[in-house]
Amino acid sequence: MKQYLYVFRGGRAAYQDQSPEEMQAHMERWGSWMQKISAIGHPLQEEGKVVAKAGEVVTDGPFTEGKEVVGGYVAISAEDIDQAVEMSKECPIFEYEGTVEVREIIEM
């Protein structure tokens, strides 16, 4: 088994119009999916800092476009990249046009 990282991007813009009932349903699908694939990871705060030139330049950010914002990441185990991609297909982020970036974690 290899380890893969899922990076979740976007999907946030449409949340504002959701009703509490819809949000709970969406959250429940996330919970079930994460359990099913035994994902371990964290959500990320929307606001942060971008540090450049060894701290000479520190800016608020990343302030990328909504669809680029990283909302969180998890690690999962899969046989290969194909299986890792397959497992990501049920991610509820696609209900709101977000994306999942799938990357293999290199064992050191």
Added chain:
Amino acid sequence: MSEMNANQLIDHFFRTEYGKAVSHLTNRFGSENLELAEDAVQDTLIKAMQTWPFGQVPDNPTGWILRVASNRMIDQLRRLQKQTNEEIPELSEDLVEDVSLTDINDDMVRMMFACCHPTLSAEYQIILTLKILGGLSIREISTSLLKKEETIAKAYTRAKKKFKDDEIKLILPPANEVENRLEMVLKIVYLLFNEGYKTAEGKTLIREDLCAEAMRLNAVLLETELCSTPSAYALMALMCFHSSRFGARVDEHGEIISLEDQDRTKWSNELILTGQRYLQQATDTDAVKDYVIQAAISSYHCNAASFEETRWDEILRLYDVQLQINPSPVIRLNRVVPMEKVHGSMLAYSEIEELEETGFFDTYYLFYAIKGGILQNLGGLQESTIALKKAISLTKNERELTYLNKKLTELSS
């Protein structure tokens, strides 16, 4: 962290928390900040949705939502404070720790009185109640009330403006007004229930969510001493009795089954018993209230082994009492049914004729459906057919139509 995962929360948790949190924040920071409170709670639920699935639900999810929403609101108010140099009272962040469930319940009761404030129209009262206390979105409200989303959105904006312009505060009415003001709140609660239950227009006969919401709000009222009146208990009983028939009211094709033909084993015993308990509390005092009578009538229906074995004499007696306190043609019409059972079709028909002369029911399909039924019992097939056809021409509800057409076919065979 609790042992609970994000997919193990109780049903409608977010929706009910929305009403609690918005009521609490609005009560704390003033009704002029209603909109800010709504935004803060919405953002908080989004945050919960985004974070809870990564781990587990906080030990006290209600407390978590209140704390996060409250902090968010304080941030927003401070930001506005800087812009306007206005003083905003009590921006202490730790206040929320002291909030008890009783406090939250009181906040909701205050909010109910505010949403059902007498200066607001019934339409505004319903929309405000559903949006703020019910936690329904504009889209959900429009679906449940069978109106266009745009119409509801506009009405909500206007309702909120009126709420603000009239400076409606989240205060309990003074003792001498409680009874009248509570009547208005109960009226809205029952309207919500009936919106969910009624058969006018649309494809879904029972929109159970609205019914459940109305019962939840009524339960909130009963948690406070101020609102634990015979009327409030009786309305709760009445809604329990009506809900007990949910499972028997339509068949597998979605067609209406009349009370007479319902399979009574499908009625919910649990809800009937719960209703009985509430009715008992309503009748502990001798107050003769409209809802108490309605609930008592419903109770006789719920406890009858069959349609024929119903205590029509008792029901008729209750209608007589109801007519005395509220002499309305609709009650007279409803009374015709037990009247026919007790005194026969002839007398019932003369009452129908009298009612028809008032002109009050010219466009009311149910009047003609009842008239048709009585005429059929009197053997007047032709007249009965005419009445049924008139009833059919007056309803738009597909299920009512199917039901009436079936009756019509039975008549001609």
